[in-house]
Amino acid sequence: MHRFAAVAVIDPQGRLLMQERDDDVLHEPGRWGYPGGDLEAGEDFRAAAVRELREETGLVVDIHDLESLGVRRFRSDGCGGDDEFELFAVRTIATQANVVCGEGRQMVFVHLDDVADRPLHRATELTLHRVREWSEAHPFDPGPDPRRFAGIILVDRRGWILLQERDEHPRIDPEKWGLAGGHVDPGEDFEPAAHRELEEETGVRMPAGSLRLFREFVVDHHEAYGSWDVMQVFVAATDLTDADIDCREGRQIVFVDPTVARGLDLSSAATDIVPAFLDSDLYASMAP
Incomplete structure (x- = not known):
């Protein structure tokens, strides 16, 4: 079974960080999805999420700040078997200028209202509604006395x-x-x-x-x-x-x-x- 971790990173403006995948990748080529990747030997989902996010985007998050949105399985046409992944959500104050595209064609923040207009990775299709719910339930707090x-x-x-x-x-x-x-x-x-x-x-x-x-x-x-x-x-x-x-x-x-x-x-x-x-x-x- 193919197992991987994914992270829904939401910025203060309610935008979701998304990766456009290359055409030559094995799984879901050319589609848009969350940053993330396969578990390495001895890793759990949470540790893999932190590592993959750092490697693919340059963003560093505390492992305890990740909130799990659950584990899902789906049939993968790419690998010819079942995929299992855990999706985590986290808010960031990072801007596009802080993001490094370490994998894929591009790594950009996309407004949640516009995400569904793109060809999506199967894992993203299955869980996008959970990300929307989480974002609405966890609005960005600009602090006690914002301008x-x-x-x-x-x-x-x-x-x-x-x-x-x-x-x-x-x-x-x-x-x-x-x-x-x-x-x-x-x-x-x-x-x-x-x-x-x-x-x-x-x-x-x-x-x-x-x-x-x-x-x-x-x-x-x-x-x-x-x-x-x-x-x-x-x-x-x-x-x-x-x-x-x-x-x-x-x-x-x-x-x-x-x-x-x-x-x-x-x-x-x-x-x-x-x-x-x-x-x-x-x-x-x-x-x-």
């Missing part, structure tokens, strides 16, 4: 979204494209901060209650602050045009075609937020 941010996306009649081109001055992601918005002041709630920041940056005052919470994101501010922070994103449909926007911060604040928006040099936060919003049912309800 708080409010972001705003307005959607015009064409379905274009309001974005800001940042200049060279901001501490966070200078010269990239991001959302209107900013820091939540001490004692301030997210929604009032969103209204305040939108008016300060664009001159637009939205009616009370017009902004709708889209989602709360954990955002990567390592380059600026060395931390993961929290941002709530608020959205609204609007009849405003570029002529109604007074750009008071950054190079420009304009409505952007969604197809173009996906290809912009986005801030670290917007890299996750913009595609998530454009792919959402909420955006579909606002767009023509």
